[in-house]
Structures are given as structure tokens and as C-alpha cells.
Amino acid sequence: MTKPAAPRSFQEIILRLMNYWASKGCAVLQPYDMEVGAGTFHPATTLRALGSRPWAAAYVQPSRRPTDGRYGENPNRLQHYYQYQVLIKPSPPNLQELYLGSLEAIGIDLDLHDIRFVEDDWESPTLGAWGLGWEVWCDGMEVSQFTYFQQVGGHDCKPVSGELTYGLERLAMYVLGIDHVMDMPFNAPDAPIPLSYGDIFRQTEEEYSRHNFDGATTDMLLRHFEDAEAECERLLAFEPADPNSGKRIVMAHPAYDQCIKASHLFNLLDARGVISVTERQAYIGRVRALAKKCADAFVQTEAGGWTAEVTA
Amino acid sequence: MADLLIELFSEEIPARMQKKAREDLKKLVTDGLVEAGLHYAHAEALSTPRRLCLAIEGLSLESPTLREERKGPATSAPEKAIEGFLRSTGLTLEQLEVRDDKKGQVYFAVVEKPGRAAPEIVAEVLEKTIRNFPWPKSMRWGAGSLRWVRPLHSILCILSSEAGAEVVPLDVDGIVSGNTTEGHRFMAPGRFAVSSFDDYAAKLKAAKVILDSAEREEMIWHEAKTLAFARGLELVEDAGLLAEVAGLVEWPVALMGDIADQFLALPPEVLQTSMKEHQKFFSVKNPKTGRIEGFVTVANRETADHGATILKGNLKVLSARLSDAKFFWEHDLRIVKTEGLEGMGAGLANVTFHNKLGSQAARIERIEALAREIAPLVGASPDLAAEAARVVKADLRSAMVGEFPELQGLMGSYYARAAGLPEAVAAACKGHYSPLGPSDEVPSEPVTVAVALADKIDTLTGFWAIDEKPTGSKDPFALRRAALGVIRLVLANGVRVNLLAVLEQSILRLLDEAFSARASGTSADWLETWSRFGAEDPNVPAKMLRNFKKFLLIEFAGERLKAEGKDEIAELVLGAKNWNPSAAYDEDDLISFFHDRLKVHLRDEGIRHDVIDAVLAMPGSDDLTLVVKRAEALSAFLKTEDGGNLIQGFKRANNILSQAEAKDGVEYSFGADAKFAESDEERALFAALDAAEAAIGPAMQAEEFGAAMGGMAALRAPIDAFFEAVQINSDNEIVRRNRLNLLSRIRQICLSVADLTRIEG
The missing domain is CATH 1.20.58.180 (Class II aaRS and biotin synthetases; domain 2)
Known part of the structure; x- marks a missing residue:
């Protein structure tokens, strides 16, 4: 099997994740239309992790962390960013393999990189939720959070959902070899109108940083x-x-x-x-x-x- | 005999849990097998991130047949008794044996438990082990209800002998045992079968898995050292990190990289902490410059490009991390240069230490006042100790400590030097948290000692005053550690301090603070109020004042709750006013807490608890240095022949005396007169007691406890001789009373050294 070619843009990575998880049977949902702090808040995760009905969904969720605003200057920190979220209930026995497949799909050659599952238990005090799992490291960098939900909203998860959360900007910067998030190509670099992440978000990062820290x-x-x-x-x-x-x-x-x-x-x-x-x-x-x-x-x-x- | 091999194959087990999991697996399985009647020659547990393994050699093939005999009732016993016996044995009357006994014929039950084959026992024990495994945290997965540390995928369980290997059949919630396992996740995926432990270990190695964590540690250490050595550098040892990294990889490959020049000016501890905490890198030091100039990361695989991609990725992450650290360092230095270290800590006023104990800034004020009081006792300048106390917590507001809490204190000392503060102050920043553990080094620099004591005492009195004392295994504020810290600081530096007075001052200050937060005025004002409330003595003891204050605080709290409409709780709180004002005071209680910690500490040093009790019963027991000097002298004395015998003599005297006192209803406490002595032994004892008294009194006064013990030792022979020759109970009542009073002198003199009644044996 030939390995997928390296992606060239932020959106290509998102599209490949979409296609990959669609091919694995997930319903590809759209972002929730509200301001949330993380993909977990989407009812497709928080609520659907509850109860006995099977579920499989994948989606991008724009997420907001007002305190992380840095006026668009910090190479890695944003008050608005994207998470890619997958939730499958019950968690399939080959979830780790499925996850590794998604890394290959976005151009990470598993023969050249060092992928590690390092203990990291997840807890959301605001959601009354916790689970056990790992942060996944690629060459020492955390690229995803991998969690088996044990409780949500104080309820035991039965069956257990497997949750994958990819920090898209960080992952894409790594795959694309970009040092400052604002320099990352959002669409194809050879598109008629090439747009960088900064073209789209630098100004909003400035505006919202001011809003979050002083305006609101x-x-x-x-x-x-x-x-x-x-x-x-x-x-x-x-x-x-x-x-x-x-x-x-x-x-x-x-x-x-x-x-x-x-x-x-x-x-x-x-x-x-x-x-x-x-x-x-x-x-x-x-x-x-x-x-x-x-x-x-x-x-x-x-x-x-x-x-x-x-x-x- | 057969060999048993068990492998529990799962998703990645947290590194920190692997060691205990190995021990637990070995203990649970071998205990279970032995309990079921099997025996074995040797057992060893091993682990990798994805597997827990147990290899048992020389396991017996079956458990022995057990024959159990139980004696029942006599054949003539009532029917009910016989029925009861049948029920308890599960036998019928025909199955019982009748035997002749001394008292006639008696029923006997003979139950034979046939032996069981090893596979049956192994399956049972392993299933029970899996279902009850004591993981610190466990989870469910998928639709099942089985718990394991992470999803459990397969169970390998085989018994092998010369005849071959057989799978021990076992089914745990659908996970069926077999004889296969998997190799390295990336380098050698796929399952394969194994037939024995040797076969298993060899095939795993071929499949890029080093089974033994000790071997992985060895490999990592060796490779990393070689890499550093080849460059003329040296690896910084870190056993904890080594164990952790060995628990993260199945096929370790060490890779070395350089730290970029722009980061080399960071303090070495910052580089080391950042690399270790975030990335689990080993630090590499240049012995010529003493700087950390490189790192070693350990990958879990070999690659076609010899790790080039992996190293490049790791360098990128490191660079981002160290950029953060450099930003923090430069930012902090700027603040210190413009605003001073005290300026850096200004924000501590807004940081709550504990909601009942106020802000960090308030705490620092208390520590400063305490440090000033303690300073003269430890040979420090009060001004310098106060200056240090004001800044030792300032680094809690630094960006660096915000990111790396474990660098607290250390960063303070860097920033103190950058601010041009005296070296003693810089040293106190770092050292005042010490000693943290029982083996941590104890500071000796006087200013550091003063602040360290003040810090810990404030913590203890604070949590005592708000009733947050440790209970059982719960000690969320690490108060036992703080008390042991005080003990070790005092003992190691030979500090002479009456702890009670210091604690009293500290508690008073806390209450003053709590008080002025709610009302104006100081303890002096409240003293006046108190005297108006009816105390006759204007010099009301501080203790009473304090309880009065507690009482008033309750009143405040109650009123406030009422104002908030929480009447029910308010009533409860106000009801607490009826507490007995003469009940235990905080500092007395706290002193007992210190004594308990001291006992544990001295027991580790080889001093018996009864010896410590005997010393603690003496006055001045809040002077820990004195207590220990006494205990050491007494302990040494008790180990001598004279010591042991003297205790017997003392106890004999004390027993006779106590019994006589109880019987006569009087206390024989003085008036023994040598003129009523009838024998030489009795006269000799009088003389010896006079001599001992003359020796012991001044020796105790001078704290020469060895000499005091010597004085007591001289009593041994005369006491023994006295008991040998003299009958206490004489017909002559005057002689009898004189002898009892003589015994009383023995008691009195011995008790002036230590409370020997508490010595056991």
C-alpha cells in the first residue's frame, strides 16, 4: 500500500480527517452553533456519551478559551482554535489502530515517527466528567487526547465511549512544518487566492483578545x-x-x-x-x-x- | 513439575503503575496457588508498557489430597447435637465413624478433599486475580463491565513441561486464554504462539520487545552514557526518570541532541525540569562549563533514517518549551530589577492561602514576626531573618514558578541574588522549605533555620486553630511533615527553644488577625474587655483570653449566618459557645502532636517508645533538644547491666511503697531517718541515697544527663543489697514507716531523672 502524500494546507488535513473517519463509519457532523471551550461540549459528545444507544460521530468544533488570547502574537496560543473530535460508543476494540490510521491519513509516516501513548487522565470539573486514557505523543509532541469516558454529568457511561480529540492547529503545524500558526497555509498554497491562517484569523485574534481582557x-x-x-x-x-x-x-x-x-x-x-x-x-x-x-x-x-x- | 507462563496483554499501562503491578501480580497469583495447595520453586514478574507477565518455575502438577478429621458429639448425645454436627460437616449419620473415647463412644467425621490438577487451580486463581487486581485507577471499556487499567486484549496462560505446553483454559468476560501474544506495535506487529518462557522471551526479543524493565533501564542508561561520552559530556543521573522512561518503551533507542545556544544561559535546574517534566529527556552536562548543554531522548523504535525525523521533531518541541522558559526567566528578572523581590511578591496579597487563614501576604507577615522572635534562639540576626521572611515566598508570583511549581524556592534564590539581596536571604529562599522528607537534608544556615521554623510553625498553628488536624491517613496539608521538619531543624541544629511559648505566640497572632478582620482592636483591647466581663485578675492568662476570643468569633460567625437567613446553622454554631472554656488548648494539643512525631522519629533512631515516654513526663518536655539528650542518656543507661537492675530495684521499691500507701491511706514522702536503720545494708542505702541526691541534682541542673544516670547507677548495688537483707514489714511500726519513707526517697530520686514507672519490662 502506498503511503498518503504529505498534505499542503490546514484545510487539507481537516478534509482528510473527515474522509478518514467517514470511511470508518462515523457520522460526520458539523460544529455546534454555540461558543464552547472544547469539542467535548458539543452535545454530540457530552449528551450522546450517556445512555445505552450506540453512537459514532466525528466533527470539527471551533473552541474558545478567552484567557488564551495573545493578540495573534504567540506562535502557538489562540483564544479561538479548532478541535477535531471523534466519539464512538461503545469504544471499539481496535480504537488505537483506527486512531493510528488517522495519523497516517494526514501524512504522518508511522515508520519514521515515534508515536507514544503517555498516561493522561482526563477530567472536566465543569461537566462532572472523567475518563482514563493518554495524551498521544508524536516525536515528543502531544498531538491528541485519547480517552475512555467513565462518567459524564455524574452518570456512569455504560457502554463506555472512546473519545479522540485532536488539537488541529498544533497537529497541522507539525505536519506542515510551520513555526508560527499565523504563517500556516489555510488553503492550497498554489490556489488562485492563497490564504494563510493569519489572513483569516490575525485580526479576529486581536479583536477578541481586546474584547476578552478589556472590552466585555x-x-x-x-x-x-x-x-x-x-x-x-x-x-x-x-x-x-x-x-x-x-x-x-x-x-x-x-x-x-x-x-x-x-x-x-x-x-x-x-x-x-x-x-x-x-x-x-x-x-x-x-x-x-x-x-x-x-x-x-x-x-x-x-x-x-x-x-x-x-x-x- | 511444570512451568507456568502468564501474560496479560493490554493497551498502554501507565509507567508509574508498572512496578507495583508486577509485585501485585506475583503476590496474588503465587499466594492463590499456595493457598490452593500447590507449591513452586521460583516466580518472577515482568512488564512492558503493553504487558504484565508472570513466570513460575517448578509448579507442582496437583494439590495433595487433604484428609480432615473432626471430633463430634458422643453417640449418647441428644439428637439435636448430632443433627447439628451432620449439618456442619455435610455428611449423613451412616458416613460418620464411631470411635472409643475416654468418656465413651464418640462420632468422628472424616472428610477427604481430593487433590486438584494444577490447570484447574491456575485458571481459578488467575481469573480471581484479574477481577480483583488492585490498580490505583481502573476503567471499563466497550460494552463490558470488566475493569482493568486500560482495555485488556488477551490472556496468555500456558503450563509447559518436557511433554510440551498446554493452554490453561480460561474465559474472563469473553477474553479467552491462549498461547499467543504480540510483538512491538510498530516494528513487529502480528500475533505469534509461544511454548515456554524461554521461547516467549526470545520470540519477543526477535519481535523488538525487551521484556524485562531492568534490562531496558540498563540499555537506556548505557546507550545514553555512551552518546554523551562520545561528545566529552556526561549524563545527569536520574533514577526516577530512568524507571519512568523504561516503562514507556518496549524497544528503547536513545537519541542525543544539543540545546540551542540561546537557552544555555537559563539556570541548569530550569533546563533540567522543563526537559524532564514536559518531555522526559535526560539532561547532558558539560563537565568543563558545568552547564546543561544537551539532552537524551529515548524513542520506542528504530527507523530507516536512524531517528533523524524523531530527533528533529523532539528538538522542535524542546525549542518551543525552552522559549517559554526563557520568556519567563527574562520577564521575572526584569520585574526583580525594577521592583525588587518584594515587589515581585506584591500580588501575594490577592492570593488566598486558605480561606480561613487569609492571604499569602498575611501569612508572610506572621512568618516575619515569628522569624524575628526565633532568630536569637538560632543565632541569626532578627533583622536579617525578618528581611528573608518577607521575600522567601515572592517567587510564587514569578512566571517561572507559575509554570514549574517544583522550582519554588530555588527560583527565589536566583531572583534574590539578581536583586542584590544578602546571600543569607538568597539561601533562605531556597532552604526554608527544607527538610521536606525524612531523608531530606536539614539546613544549618541560621537565617534559613529561623525562617524554616517560622514557616512550619505558622502552618501548624494555623491549621490547628481552624481545626484542620490530620486524622488517620488523611493529612491534606502535610502537617505531619511540617512537625517532623520542626523536630529535625531543632535537633540537627541543637536549638534550645521552649516550643510551647513560641506556639502560644503564634496562635495569639493568628487570633489577633482573625479578630481584627472582624472588629477593630488587638488582644490588649480584648484583654480589657475580658476583664470587664468579670475576670478578677487583670493578668488573665493568655490561654483564657484566647478561648474567650474563640468564643467571640463564634458569636460573630453566628450573627453573620443569621443575617444570611441560615438560622439553623447559626443555632448550631452559637450552640458551640457552651464549650468548656478549660478544655484542651490548641498549643497543648499541638505539643502532644510534636511528641508523637518525635517518638516516631526517635524510634527510627533506635530509642524505645517507653524511654521517650519516661522522658516526656518530665518538666520541660517542649524543649525537644533537651528531651532527646535525656532520652539518649536514659536509653544508654538502660542498656547497661546496672541500668536494667536498677529499674528492677526501682520497680520493687515503687510497688511495695504504692501498695503500702494504698493500704495505709497515706503518702510516705519524707522523714526517713538513718538513726532508725537496723542493719548495715540499710545504713549503706541511706548513705548512697545522700550521695546520689548530691550528684544527681546538680547534674540535672547542668543538663549532664550521663552524670545523672551515673549517680543513679551507683544506687543499684545498695538497693539490691538492701532488698536482699532487709524486710520492709517490721513489727516495729516506727521502723516500718521509716523504711517506707526510705523507699520513697528511692522513688523520689529516681523520678527526678526520668519517670521510670513508664519503663517496660
């Missing part, structure tokens, strides 16, 4: 946090029986949207430097409480494995 109105953010928290709880307090449609409808996803909102608002408040060390824990605890309630609600839905017979 903290009073409003605090208010919105409270609102999102209250709305999440209010949505979950509805009786499942919907009088309009006559159906049983638990509003797990809309409530979870509010949880995501609260989480992002907290991140912004953190970047604005208005959250003290002690308060931090309390805020994280409040978001976790929401995530747990959403998880409780999701397992009461059909997608979460609920069936009428079980409760009858």
Missing part, C-alpha cells in the same frame, strides 16, 4: 450567567407531557444550551479577571450542577436510552 462588560456577563443558570433550571422543571403536541418532550438539549452558555460566560469573566480564586471553585460548581441536571434529563429522553416500557 462584566456586569452584563454576570447577569447573563445568572439568567442562563435560571433558564436551564426552569426548562428542566417542565413536566415531560407537552400539552400542545400531546407528546412526551423533555427539553434536555435547550437546557444544555443554557449550560454551555453559562460555561462560556464564566470563561469570559475569568479572562476579565473578576473571579477570585475562591469564587472560581464556586462558579465551576454551579456549571457542573447544571451539566449534571442536563445529563439527568437526557437519560430521560429516547436518545438517552429512555423507553416507555422501562418506566411502565
Whole structure:
């Protein structure tokens, strides 16, 4: 078998990952249309890791970490970046081999590189989730996070999902041999209009860095946090029986949207430097409480494995 | 006899868990086999990142038949008793034997347990081992419920002898045992069968897997050293890193690279820590310059380009990491040069140390005050100790320590020198955390000792005051370590300090602080308030004041809770006001904690716990140096023949005296008069006691405990002779009382040296 040729652009790496995981049977989803801190927050991971139904999805998720803004100057740090996320439930026995196949697909020659699985247990205090796994090293660089989910939202994962998270910029910079993220070709370098990562994102990194550190109105953010928290709880307090449609409808996803909102608002408040060390824990605890309630609600839905017979 | 080979093949096992997993596998399986009646000649456990392996040589082929006899009731016993016996043995009446006994005929049950074949036992033991393996953290995977450290893929389990090898059949949740395994993930993929341990190890080696972690360590160390040596450099030893790296690879290949010139000015510890923590690189030192100039990374494979691609990738990652470190270093130096080290630490006011103990800045103020008090006791200048205390924590705000917390203290000393502070201050930055463990070196520089003691004492009194004491195995704030640190600092430097007074000051300061945070005023004001509350003595002891303050704090807390509408909790809190104000005080309790740690410490030094108890019962037991001097003298004394015998004599005297005192209801404590002595032995004892008293008193005063013990040793012969010749109980009541009072002098004199009643044996 011939080895795949080296990719030439950021988007080619993404497209190859898409094709690869599609060929392995994953549903290729699109990014979630909300501001999230990581691909894990996408309901296709957080909620779908719960319950007994099988699942296989892969998607790119734009992710925001307001405190990581560096005005586009740091070669490796961004407040907005892309994660590639794969979630398969139950985790297949050959998940490591499937993962290694994806590295080959994006042009990493496994005969020349040193790939290692180094212990790294994953925990998300805001999602009440944890799992065991590794960070995957390629020649000493962390290129992915590999996790077997054990708990999400305080619920045991049964069956267990296998989760793969690729930090796309870092991985692509390595594969393409780029030293500064802004110099990375986004589309093909010989395209009629070649665009670099910096052409697309330098300005937004500047704008959002200023926004995150100085611009955002903290009073409003605090208010919105409270609102999102209250709305999440209010949505979950509805009786499942919907009088309009006559159906049983638990509003797990809309409530979870509010949880995501609260989480992002907290991140912004953190970047604005208005959250003290002690308060931090309390805020994280409040978001976790929401995530747990959403998880409780999701397992009461059909997608979460609920069936009428079980409760009858 | 047969050989047993077990391999549990899984996804990558964390390196740090492999050593204990080997030990556990060996113990659980061999214990299980032995318990089931098998025996074996030798067992060895091995591991790689992907496999745990156990090889047992000379395993017996079956367990012996066991015959068990149990004696039952007499044949004439009531029916119920016989039924009970049948139930407990699982036999019928016909199966019992009747035998003649002294008291008549008795039922006997003879149960024979037939031996079992080794494979059956092995399968049972291995399954149980897998299901109950004590991983520090384990997980489920896929749709199953089996737990292992990472997904378990295959079980190899074979018994081999000259006749050949057989698979021990076993099925653990669908994982069926077999005789195959896999080689290196990348260099030799694919499964192959093995027929014995030797075959297994050899085929693995051919498949690019070194089974034995010790051999991998050896290979790594040798290759790395050779690489460094060839360049005239030397490898920096790191046994922990070596073990970890050996647990990350099946086929180690060492590669060496250079650190770029722009990073060579970084402190060597920074280079070493960054490379070790982030990338698990060994550091390579230039013996001529003393600088870290290169690194060795260990790959898990050979490649066609001899590792060139791998090394290039690693260099790239290293360069990014060291750029960060260089940025931190230069940034920190800039701050120190413009704002001084104290300026660097200014932000500590916003860092909470503990929510009940205030900020780091508040803590530093307390440490400064304590260090100033302690300084004269350890021969340090109070001003210098205070200056050091103000800056020793400043590096916690440095960018470097933010990234590498393990460099705390060390960076402080670099930055202190950069700021032009005195060397003693720079040394205290680094040394005041010491000693960390029981084998860590104890600082001796006076300023460092003063700050180190102040730091640890503040930690202890602080957590004591807020009732966060260690319980059982839980010690989240490492208070046992802090107490042992104080003990070792005091003993190693021969510091003479009445710890109780220092602790009292420290606790008072804490309460003052807690107090002024809630109300204005100092302890002096509160003393006045207290006296208005009805204390008659204006010099109210500090202890009482303190309890009063605690009481008032409770009041504050209760009111605040009420204001927040938390009435129920408020009631509970306010209820605590009824605490007995004369209950144990924090510092007394803390002193006992020190004594417990001291016992553990001295036991390791070979001093018996009863000897320490005997010494701790004496006044001045908060002066740890004094306690140890006494304990050492007493311990040495007890090891002499005189010592052992004197204890017997003392105990005899004490027993007779105690019994007489209990019976007569009086205390014989004085008035023994030589004129009532009837025999030479009795007179001799009087003389000896006079001499001992004259010798022991001044010796104790001068803390010459060896001499005091000598004084006591001189009593041994007269006491023995006295008991030999003299009957205490005389018909003459005057003589009897005189003798009891004489015994009392023995007790009194001996107890002035140590509480010998606590000596065992």
C-alpha cells in the first residue's frame, strides 16, 4: 500500500480527517452553533456519551478559551482554535489502530515517527466528567487526547465511549512544518487566492483578545450567567407531557444550551479577571450542577436510552 | 513439575503503575496457588508498557489430597447435637465413624478433599486475580463491565513441561486464554504462539520487545552514557526518570541532541525540569562549563533514517518549551530589577492561602514576626531573618514558578541574588522549605533555620486553630511533615527553644488577625474587655483570653449566618459557645502532636517508645533538644547491666511503697531517718541515697544527663543489697514507716531523672 502524500494546507488535513473517519463509519457532523471551550461540549459528545444507544460521530468544533488570547502574537496560543473530535460508543476494540490510521491519513509516516501513548487522565470539573486514557505523543509532541469516558454529568457511561480529540492547529503545524500558526497555509498554497491562517484569523485574534481582557462588560456577563443558570433550571422543571403536541418532550438539549452558555460566560469573566480564586471553585460548581441536571434529563429522553416500557 | 507462563496483554499501562503491578501480580497469583495447595520453586514478574507477565518455575502438577478429621458429639448425645454436627460437616449419620473415647463412644467425621490438577487451580486463581487486581485507577471499556487499567486484549496462560505446553483454559468476560501474544506495535506487529518462557522471551526479543524493565533501564542508561561520552559530556543521573522512561518503551533507542545556544544561559535546574517534566529527556552536562548543554531522548523504535525525523521533531518541541522558559526567566528578572523581590511578591496579597487563614501576604507577615522572635534562639540576626521572611515566598508570583511549581524556592534564590539581596536571604529562599522528607537534608544556615521554623510553625498553628488536624491517613496539608521538619531543624541544629511559648505566640497572632478582620482592636483591647466581663485578675492568662476570643468569633460567625437567613446553622454554631472554656488548648494539643512525631522519629533512631515516654513526663518536655539528650542518656543507661537492675530495684521499691500507701491511706514522702536503720545494708542505702541526691541534682541542673544516670547507677548495688537483707514489714511500726519513707526517697530520686514507672519490662 502506498503511503498518503504529505498534505499542503490546514484545510487539507481537516478534509482528510473527515474522509478518514467517514470511511470508518462515523457520522460526520458539523460544529455546534454555540461558543464552547472544547469539542467535548458539543452535545454530540457530552449528551450522546450517556445512555445505552450506540453512537459514532466525528466533527470539527471551533473552541474558545478567552484567557488564551495573545493578540495573534504567540506562535502557538489562540483564544479561538479548532478541535477535531471523534466519539464512538461503545469504544471499539481496535480504537488505537483506527486512531493510528488517522495519523497516517494526514501524512504522518508511522515508520519514521515515534508515536507514544503517555498516561493522561482526563477530567472536566465543569461537566462532572472523567475518563482514563493518554495524551498521544508524536516525536515528543502531544498531538491528541485519547480517552475512555467513565462518567459524564455524574452518570456512569455504560457502554463506555472512546473519545479522540485532536488539537488541529498544533497537529497541522507539525505536519506542515510551520513555526508560527499565523504563517500556516489555510488553503492550497498554489490556489488562485492563497490564504494563510493569519489572513483569516490575525485580526479576529486581536479583536477578541481586546474584547476578552478589556472590552466585555462584566456586569452584563454576570447577569447573563445568572439568567442562563435560571433558564436551564426552569426548562428542566417542565413536566415531560407537552400539552400542545400531546407528546412526551423533555427539553434536555435547550437546557444544555443554557449550560454551555453559562460555561462560556464564566470563561469570559475569568479572562476579565473578576473571579477570585475562591469564587472560581464556586462558579465551576454551579456549571457542573447544571451539566449534571442536563445529563439527568437526557437519560430521560429516547436518545438517552429512555423507553416507555422501562418506566411502565 | 511444570512451568507456568502468564501474560496479560493490554493497551498502554501507565509507567508509574508498572512496578507495583508486577509485585501485585506475583503476590496474588503465587499466594492463590499456595493457598490452593500447590507449591513452586521460583516466580518472577515482568512488564512492558503493553504487558504484565508472570513466570513460575517448578509448579507442582496437583494439590495433595487433604484428609480432615473432626471430633463430634458422643453417640449418647441428644439428637439435636448430632443433627447439628451432620449439618456442619455435610455428611449423613451412616458416613460418620464411631470411635472409643475416654468418656465413651464418640462420632468422628472424616472428610477427604481430593487433590486438584494444577490447570484447574491456575485458571481459578488467575481469573480471581484479574477481577480483583488492585490498580490505583481502573476503567471499563466497550460494552463490558470488566475493569482493568486500560482495555485488556488477551490472556496468555500456558503450563509447559518436557511433554510440551498446554493452554490453561480460561474465559474472563469473553477474553479467552491462549498461547499467543504480540510483538512491538510498530516494528513487529502480528500475533505469534509461544511454548515456554524461554521461547516467549526470545520470540519477543526477535519481535523488538525487551521484556524485562531492568534490562531496558540498563540499555537506556548505557546507550545514553555512551552518546554523551562520545561528545566529552556526561549524563545527569536520574533514577526516577530512568524507571519512568523504561516503562514507556518496549524497544528503547536513545537519541542525543544539543540545546540551542540561546537557552544555555537559563539556570541548569530550569533546563533540567522543563526537559524532564514536559518531555522526559535526560539532561547532558558539560563537565568543563558545568552547564546543561544537551539532552537524551529515548524513542520506542528504530527507523530507516536512524531517528533523524524523531530527533528533529523532539528538538522542535524542546525549542518551543525552552522559549517559554526563557520568556519567563527574562520577564521575572526584569520585574526583580525594577521592583525588587518584594515587589515581585506584591500580588501575594490577592492570593488566598486558605480561606480561613487569609492571604499569602498575611501569612508572610506572621512568618516575619515569628522569624524575628526565633532568630536569637538560632543565632541569626532578627533583622536579617525578618528581611528573608518577607521575600522567601515572592517567587510564587514569578512566571517561572507559575509554570514549574517544583522550582519554588530555588527560583527565589536566583531572583534574590539578581536583586542584590544578602546571600543569607538568597539561601533562605531556597532552604526554608527544607527538610521536606525524612531523608531530606536539614539546613544549618541560621537565617534559613529561623525562617524554616517560622514557616512550619505558622502552618501548624494555623491549621490547628481552624481545626484542620490530620486524622488517620488523611493529612491534606502535610502537617505531619511540617512537625517532623520542626523536630529535625531543632535537633540537627541543637536549638534550645521552649516550643510551647513560641506556639502560644503564634496562635495569639493568628487570633489577633482573625479578630481584627472582624472588629477593630488587638488582644490588649480584648484583654480589657475580658476583664470587664468579670475576670478578677487583670493578668488573665493568655490561654483564657484566647478561648474567650474563640468564643467571640463564634458569636460573630453566628450573627453573620443569621443575617444570611441560615438560622439553623447559626443555632448550631452559637450552640458551640457552651464549650468548656478549660478544655484542651490548641498549643497543648499541638505539643502532644510534636511528641508523637518525635517518638516516631526517635524510634527510627533506635530509642524505645517507653524511654521517650519516661522522658516526656518530665518538666520541660517542649524543649525537644533537651528531651532527646535525656532520652539518649536514659536509653544508654538502660542498656547497661546496672541500668536494667536498677529499674528492677526501682520497680520493687515503687510497688511495695504504692501498695503500702494504698493500704495505709497515706503518702510516705519524707522523714526517713538513718538513726532508725537496723542493719548495715540499710545504713549503706541511706548513705548512697545522700550521695546520689548530691550528684544527681546538680547534674540535672547542668543538663549532664550521663552524670545523672551515673549517680543513679551507683544506687543499684545498695538497693539490691538492701532488698536482699532487709524486710520492709517490721513489727516495729516506727521502723516500718521509716523504711517506707526510705523507699520513697528511692522513688523520689529516681523520678527526678526520668519517670521510670513508664519503663517496660
